[in-house]
Structure formats: structure tokens, C-alpha cells
Amino acid sequence: MSSRKRGRGSARHRASSKAASEQRLSQHRAVTWQVAELLRWDRAVHADVKDSVHQMRVTTRTIRSLLEASGATLGPVGDPSVTDELRWLATLLGRARDAEVLAERYTRTIDDLPMHLVRGPIRQRLSDACRREYSTGWQLSVSAMRSDRYFRLLEELRAVCAAAPPSSQRGAKRMVAAGYERVRKRVKAAGHADPAHRSAALHAIRKSAKRLRYTAAAVGAQSVSKAAADVQVLLGDHQDSVVSQAYLITQADDACAAGEDTFTYGLLYCMESDRAQRCEQGLDDCLKSLDAAVHGT
Structure with missing residues (x-):
């Protein structure tokens, strides 16, 4: 092989390696950003800020999707894994979030109905039921977010952010x-x-x-x-x-x-x-x- 061809091949390899490195860095930055967002929404959920449960659940799912797609070993090796624990957290937040979705959905739909089609105390019944379900879900979420299990998850996520982007990513x-x-x-x-x-x-x-x-x-x-x-x-x-x-x-x-x-x-x-x-x-x-x-x- 001529030196010119070897030079072109080496240049292509360097370009490919650089692109792969940039992709890994981009993914790592995305995870790091989302973990920071998780901590921000953690405080908002404790304060019961409007829409905070929804945003924290979305952030939790985003982190899990990014980690699962990376194909790399992330954070401390153990059982359960980081992604399993993120699934646990998203499920906990889901109860309160589902109640929020239903309350908004029913309010909007009933408001759009002609008055003669709204029979009985349906508005109050649905509103009260969703409010009770949200309160129960929020209390369960906050309780879990004060547990050792949750704090271990946060430590594992911080370890992921502190680690260098793995070289084995696809x-x-x-x-x-x-x-x-x-x-x-x-x-x-x-x-x-x-x-x-x-x-x-x-x-x-x-x-x-x-x-x-x-x-x-x-x-x-x-x-x-x-x-x-x-x-x-x-x-x-x-x-x-x-x-x-x-x-x-x-x-x-x-x-x-x-x-x-x-x-x-x-x-x-x-x-x-x-x-x-x-x-x-x-x-x-x-x-x-x-x-x-x-x-x-």
C-alpha cells in the first residue's frame, strides 16, 4: 500500500474516532444535564409545585432511556441496576401523575359539553376522586424520596455523571x-x-x-x-x-x-x-x- 493511501486511511480513521468521541461526549452531557434536572424537580415535588410530578417523571424516564440505549456499564455495578431503580421511581411518580392527567382531561371535556348533557354531580365526584388519588400518590412519592433506596439511586447517578464517557459505546x-x-x-x-x-x-x-x-x-x-x-x-x-x-x-x-x-x-x-x-x-x-x-x- 502506498504512503498516500495509508495516509488517507489514517485520516479517515482519525475522523471516525473523533466523531465517535463527540457522540459519546454528547450522550454523557445529555445524561448529566438530565440528572441535574432530576435534582431540581426533586425539590419542586417536595414543595408540591404544580406540574412538578410530571416533569420529574419525564426526566426520570429520559435518563433511563439514555442509559439503556448507551449499552455501557454505568455507575456502580450491583443488583438492582440503576435503570431498574429509575423504573421504580417513575412508577411511584406515575400514580400522582395519572390522577393529574385524568383531572385535567375530565375538567376540559365536561366544560365543553352542553349543560343538558351534564347529569348529576359528576364534575364534583370526578374532581374529588382525582384529588384524593393525587394526594395519595404524592405522599407515597415524597415518602420514597426520603428513603435510603432513593438516596442510593442519587449517589449512583452522580457517579455516572462524574465518570468519563465510556469508550465502548456504539x-x-x-x-x-x-x-x-x-x-x-x-x-x-x-x-x-x-x-x-x-x-x-x-x-x-x-x-x-x-x-x-x-x-x-x-x-x-x-x-x-x-x-x-x-x-x-x-x-x-x-x-x-x-x-x-x-x-x-x-x-x-x-x-x-x-x-x-x-x-x-x-x-x-x-x-x-x-x-x-x-x-x-x-x-x-x-x-x-x-x-x-x-x-x-
Whole structure:
């Protein structure tokens, strides 16, 4: 091989190594930034600041998605892992957050209904129930955030931020491709799911799309991140409708037992069912846009 060819090959190798190093640094910075945000929202949740539970849960999930996608050993090695503990924290925050979502959803929907379709004390019943559920969820979250388990998680996250970006991380394209393949597998599984498990299968697509969204954003693949976010938001609306339908049945049963008019509960249930169907109908277009973004077409 001529010295000129060897020189060109060496230059390409250096350029490739530099790009990979920059990608690793970008991912590490993204995790470090999100951990700082987690600590900020920690204080806000303790103070019960509006929307703080939501923001802390989003941040927790973002960190977990970034760590899972990195494929590197992160933080102290142990059982349970950092990502498992982040899942635990997000689940805890989820109870209060779900109550917030339902309260906002019902307030908006009932306000938009003609007055003659709002029967019985449904507004108060739903509002009071969501408020109680939020309070319980918030208290459980704050209690957990004062535990040794939570403080160990924070120490592990600080260790991740303090460590140098690992040299064994995969390249950006491979990480995005792997994330997209995970989405495709979930889509295929949903296509074969029976009606009883359809909602769970769609929720699995959402979680994979969310992970791809944050991974793509961390490595600079903004078009992929945006397309994945569209899938995530669409299926998030679907999941909210599924949760709402189950909740409305429970509240309607309580209202019926109390001798209250349950007409509006049935109306809201039908509206939620229609929303879920519209989300499913819009999924194909979102997935096509995601495929085009991944393949650059």
C-alpha cells in the first residue's frame, strides 16, 4: 500500500474516532444535564409545585432511556441496576401523575359539553376522586424520596455523571438503528395481538418510541427524534384514553350505588373510546414518517 493511501486511511480513521468521541461526549452531557434536572424537580415535588410530578417523571424516564440505549456499564455495578431503580421511581411518580392527567382531561371535556348533557354531580365526584388519588400518590412519592433506596439511586447517578464517557459505546447510527428495530418489533407484535392485549401492545410501542426519541436527540438525529416523539405522543393519548375508560367505569359504579344519574359517565366513556380509535387510525402515518426519518427519505 502506498504512503498516500495509508495516509488517507489514517485520516479517515482519525475522523471516525473523533466523531465517535463527540457522540459519546454528547450522550454523557445529555445524561448529566438530565440528572441535574432530576435534582431540581426533586425539590419542586417536595414543595408540591404544580406540574412538578410530571416533569420529574419525564426526566426520570429520559435518563433511563439514555442509559439503556448507551449499552455501557454505568455507575456502580450491583443488583438492582440503576435503570431498574429509575423504573421504580417513575412508577411511584406515575400514580400522582395519572390522577393529574385524568383531572385535567375530565375538567376540559365536561366544560365543553352542553349543560343538558351534564347529569348529576359528576364534575364534583370526578374532581374529588382525582384529588384524593393525587394526594395519595404524592405522599407515597415524597415518602420514597426520603428513603435510603432513593438516596442510593442519587449517589449512583452522580457517579455516572462524574465518570468519563465510556469508550465502548456504539456509534450514533447503530444506536438509532437498534432503537428503531425495537420499535418495529413492537409494531409487529401489536399486529398479532388479540383484542384483549391490543392496548398493552400499543403501549409497548410507545415506550420503545420514547426511548428512540431521547436516544436520537442525544446523538443529534433530530428528525428521528421528532418523528419518534410524534409516535410517543399519539400512543400516549391512546393510553390515557384506555386508563380513563377503566376509571370511568369504577366511578360510574360508585355513582350508581349512590343513586346518582350515570348518563354522563357513559357519554364520557364513549368519547374516550372514540379518541382511542382515532389514535390507532393515525398510527400508520406516524410510523411511516418515522421510517422515512430513520432512512433519510
